[in-house]
Amino acid sequence: MTSNPLPASTCRTAGCTLTGALSVVTQVTDTVTVVHGPGGCTHHNFSLLSATALDNGRPALPPLVSTDLRETDIVFGGEEALDRTLTRVMNGNPGAIFVLSTCIVETIGDDIEKICQAQQGCPVIIVPTAGFLGGSFQAGVNNALIALAAMAESSAPNGRVNLIGEKNLEYEVEENYAEVSRLLSLLGLSVNLRFVRNITTDEIARLGAARLNVLRDPALIPVGEYLNSRFGTPYITGFPIGLSGNSSFLAEVAKTCGINGTDAVTRERAREGELLEKFHDLAGEGVFFSPLPPDPEGRIAARDLARNVGLRFSDQGNPVPVPVIPPVGLAGTERLLHRWRRAIFA
Amino acid sequence: MKQIALYGKGGIGKSTTSANLSAALSLAGHSVLQIGCDPKRDSTRMLMAGRLIPTVMDLVRERGASAVTPQDVVFTGFHGVRCVEAGGPEPGVGCAGRGIIATFQLLEKFGTLTGDIIVYDVLGDVVCGGFAMPMREGYAQEVYLVTSGELMSLYAANNICKAIQRLAARPKSRCRIAGVICNAKNMPREEELVAEFARRVNSHLIQYIPRDRTVQLAELDRKTVIEYDPASEQAQRYRDLAARVMENSRLTIPTPLEIDDLESLARQYV
Numbered sequence: 117m118t119s120n121p122l123p124a125s126t127c128r129t130a131g132c133t134l135t136g137a138l139s140v141v142t143q144v145t146d147t148v149t150v151v152h153g154p155g156g157c158t159h160h161n162f163s164l165l166s167a168t169a170l171d172n173g174r175p176a177l178p179p180l181v182s183t184d185l186r187e188t189d190i191v192f193g194g195e196e197a198l199d200r201t202l203t204r205v206m207n208g209n210p211g212a213i214f215v216l217s218t219c220i221v222e223t224i225g226d227d228i229e230k231i232c233q234a235q236q237g238c239p240v241i242i243v244p245t246a247g248f249l250g251g252s253f254q255a256g257v258n259n260a261l262i263a264l265a266a267m268a269e270s271s272a273p274n275g276r277v278n279l280i281g282e283k284n285l286e287y288e289v290e291e292n293y294a295e296v297s298r299l300l301s302l303l304g305l306s307v308n309l310r311f312v313r314n315i316t317t318d319e320i321a322r323l324g325a326a327r328l329n330v331l332r333d334p335a336l337i338p339v340g341e342y343l344n345s346r347f348g349t350p351y352i353t354g355f356p357i358g359l360s361g362n363s364s365f366l367a368e369v370a371k372t373c374g375i376n377g378t379d380a381v382t383r384e385r386a387r388e389g390e391l392l393e394k395f396h397d398l399a400g401e402g403v404f405f406s407p408l409p410p411d412p413e414g415r416i417a418a419r420d421l422a423r424n425v426g427l428r429f430s431d432q433g434n435p436v437p438v439p440v441i442p443p444v445g446l447a448g449t450e451r452l453l454h455r456w457r458r459a460i461f462a
Numbered sequence: 463m464k465q466i467a468l469y470g471k472g473g474i475g476k477s478t479t480s481a482n483l484s485a486a487l488s489l490a491g492h493s494v495l496q497i498g499c500d501p502k503r504d505s506t507r508m509l510m511a512g513r514l515i516p517t518v519m520d521l522v523r524e525r526g527a528s529a530v531t532p533q534d535v536v537f538t539g540f541h542g543v544r545c546v547e548a549g550g551p552e553p554g555v556g557c558a559g560r561g562i563i564a565t566f567q568l569l570e571k572f573g574t575l576t577g578d579i580i581v582y583d584v585l586g587d588v589v590c591g592g593f594a595m596p597m598r599e600g601y602a603q604e605v606y607l608v609t610s611g612e613l614m615s616l617y618a619a620n621n622i623c624k625a626i627q628r629l630a631a632r633p634k635s636r637c638r639i640a641g642v643i644c645n646a647k648n649m650p651r652e653e654e655l656v657a658e659f660a661r662r663v664n665s666h667l668i669q670y671i672p673r674d675r676t677v678q679l680a681e682l683d684r685k686t687v688i689e690y691d692p693a694s695e696q697a698q699r700y701r702d703l704a705a706r707v708m709e710n711s712r713l714t715i716p717t718p719l720e721i722d723d724l725e726s727l728a729r730q731y732v
Contacts, residue, residue: 187527187560188523188526189556190556190560191519191522191523191557191558191560192519192523192551192552192556193551193555194556195555223557224556224557225555226555
């Protein structure tokens with residue numbers, strides 16, 4: 117059980133299991149998601165998802181429907197409410213319907229599978245999301261990705277690369293995508309499928325065609341393993357993190373795909389040096405991290421970066437922010453260094 | 463106003479005891495409300511001449527809570543005893559515990575929980591917070607355990623002691639054990655065993671009710687024993703129980719037994 121209430125420990129990607137799963141399934145644009153539970157479970161997620169879409173410059177209302185359970189449904193069972201809602205949603209001819217369970221319907225024991233199996237018209241996919249069963253935001257993401265992957269069939273290999281589990285609720289999701297795409301292109305690789313960001317159900321069919329899956333971070337290893345067992349696709353465990361992340365990412369991708377990446381790695385190392393040079397004015401300045409990020413990987417990356425640019429750690433120094441989610445690649449690192457510079461010379 | 467709850471193992475005779483107790487209390491001049499807290503809804507049947515009255519939960523399901531009135535759920539039975547059945551879902555779906563909570567909230571809103579005495583007839587065992595509702599703040603403050611000398615019913619009674627002990631620890635709680643009713647199977651030394659069990663859990667045997675054919679005959683006639691054969695010895699037992707319940711002021715926090723102790727206790731009386 118998480119018991120750290122500090123604001124530093126909170127971020128958009130630390131909500132409940134339902135939020136994690138919704139951050140995935142609502143990115144399949146031709147589908148509708150039914151949240152089987154009280155209205156509030158849907159409402160606060162709807163608000164978060166629409167606000168995030170707005171922040172990321174793509175205003176869109178998430179296709180979410182609640183079965184809106186009331187006390188009588190809890191006492192007598194919510195299966196009728198689910199059946200009614202699914203029938204109504206089915207009339208809109210979606211590409212698929214996702215059914216997400218909530219804590220309360222798992223408590224009262226609704227037979228969700230029976231109700232979903234009885235529906236005809238489009239695929240109805242159940243994603244287990246009752247957080248009280250021990251699930252976290254990440255469990256919701258993983259469960260949703262695995263449930264969606266089950267829709268894909270084996271297809272002919274196309275030599276491209278899947279990005280698995282991008283953090284759709286982070287501000288920098290598109291910038292991070294651009295950075296990873298750029299790195300892949302240095303090795304002559306291109307993106308096959310963003311699984312899952314802004315895709316349709318038809319596009320899921322090519323999930324198994326990729327030669328490599330790049331997981332967004334190591335928490336997605338169960339998804340990587342699942343895809344490996346389904347399609348035989350190898351995976352690497354994360355996006356490039358921190359200053360030297362790009363060169364090591366390139367080396368790992370090249371090795372996994374059997375490509376000679378020496379030139380690309382050499383060029384990227386040179387760019388790392390150039391970046392440090394751009395921020396040489398920070399050398400010798402005293403700083404401390406405020407707030408300290410809870411994620412050890414983020415702390416290590418931030419400390420390494422600070423040392424590399426010559427910052428001194430000092431309680432009397434300037435407080436500099438460290439994002440909860442570590443910066444991706446050189447682009448993310450440069451963004452962070454700009455923030456530090458503003459904080460130090462403000 | 464007294465508020466009492468009868469708890470005990472399924473099939474031990476809580477509804478029979480409750481209905482006869484309510485009938486006797488009413489004849490003694492008290493204003494009585496009996497609330498059946500079980501989806502089976504058979505608590506008040508003998509007070510209603512065999513009629514299964516509509517339950518609070520059925521009406522809430524059919525009409526919605528806002529369309530239910532006190533007149534829809536409170537029925538007057540034998541000698542003016544007011545009867546309510548909580549009801550609940552079909553077996554195997556939903557949450558009957560939440561149904562009990564919803565019923566209590568509705569009855570409280572109606573102002574129904576009045577009278578000289580309210581008898582809460584609760585289902586077999588305390589399986590979740592919903593079924594502990596009658597024990598919670600402001601509701602039943604006096605819990606009577608109905609048990610025979612059989613080990614399984616003593617197990618259930620002992621479990622309920624655990625629930626009372628737990629709930630009694632809450633700052634606002636007034637829930638206490640008020641006594642043990644022995645609804646006998648007519649085993650040898652049964653009264654002694656149940657009396658000793660009561661003493662060991664820091665309570666007392668308030669009434670011994672022997673097994674009597676009159677109960678079955680009365681039920682076949684869809685009546686309480688009090689109504690069916692008021693002159694019978696069994697009817698007198700229930701009247702005695704009613705008198706003792708009204709007089710009883712010995713409310714304690716129980717001390718449940720360990721299972722091994724309970725079993726060795728039962729073994730002593732075999």
